Amino acid sequence: xxxxxxxxxxxxxxxxxxxxxxxxxxxxxxxxxxxxxxxxxxxxxxxxxxxxxxxxxxxxxxxxxxxxxxxxxxxxxxxxxxxxxxxxxxxxxxxxxxxxxxxxxxxxxxxxx
Amino acid sequence: xxxxxxxxxxxxxxxxxxxxxxxxxxxxxxxxxxxxxxxxxxxxxxxxxxxxxxxxxxxxxxxxxxxxxxxxxxxxxxxxxxxxxxxxxxxxxxxxxxxxxxxxxxxxxx
Numbered sequence: 001x002x003x004x005x006x007x008x009x010x011x012x013x014x015x016x017x018x019x020x021x022x023x024x025x026x027x028x029x030x031x032x033x034x035x036x037x038x039x040x041x042x043x044x045x046x047x048x049x050x051x052x053x054x055x056x057x058x059x060x061x062x063x064x065x066x067x068x069x070x071x072x073x074x075x076x077x078x079x080x081x082x083x084x085x086x087x088x089x090x091x092x093x094x095x096x097x098x099x100x101x102x103x104x105x106x107x108x109x110x111x112x113x
Numbered sequence: 114x115x116x117x118x119x120x121x122x123x124x125x126x127x128x129x130x131x132x133x134x135x136x137x138x139x140x141x142x143x144x145x146x147x148x149x150x151x152x153x154x155x156x157x158x159x160x161x162x163x164x165x166x167x168x169x170x171x172x173x174x175x176x177x178x179x180x181x182x183x184x185x186x187x188x189x190x191x192x193x194x195x196x197x198x199x200x201x202x203x204x205x206x207x208x209x210x211x212x213x214x215x216x217x218x219x220x221x222x223x
Binding site for chain 2: 004031033040041042043044045048050058059090092094097098099100101102103104105106107
């Protein structure tokens with residue numbers, strides 16, 4: 001089954017404790033991105049990757065890091081999480097940067113205390 | 114700066130009661146307007162892409178239309194399973210970044 005898998009689905013952590021949210025897709029997609037969803041603000045792009053070893057900032061990249069060492073994986077790293085990073089995070093992928101359909105993962109709900 | 118505004122924020126319909134959701138946008142260089150459906154606890158699911166004013170697309174009870182300033186998602190004779198949050202997004206520029214609206218939460222009751 002074609003899918004985008006995020007882990008964990010739920011995470012509660014404390015300020016400053018480094019964490020990684022994993023994202024994996026099994027569709028051989030070139031393009032992957034991360035969004036955060038906050039009430040009243042909609043989904044906002046954090047980082048994206050057009051292919052292996054090619055990443056770039058989205059609209060709200062501060063406090064986040066990403067890497068794309070393999071085509072299927074695109075982890076989101078919070079080196080020193082802060083309470084304002086409490087949010088619902090989604091990973092998405094598409095066949096290429098110009099493909100219409102983006103497939104989203106089920107989301108990771110993060111709480112930073 | 115690209116802006117997408119959806120209305121209403123929430124809509125409650127009786128089964129079979131048709132209605133429309135609105136998405137108005139202000140962008141420079143539209144390269145596609147997207148409609149997604151989001152169910153609780155799940156990620157957005159792609160519904161439609163529209164590219165130019167006058168274009169329409171249909172899928173089951175849903176029909177999306179596009180003008181130069183807004184898009185409508187028409188829901189004909191909705192059923193309870195159509196209950197979800199409907200998200201509108203626009204793509205501009207050369208990449209695949211989507212700018213989303215805040216969504217319309219639709220509830221269809223028996």
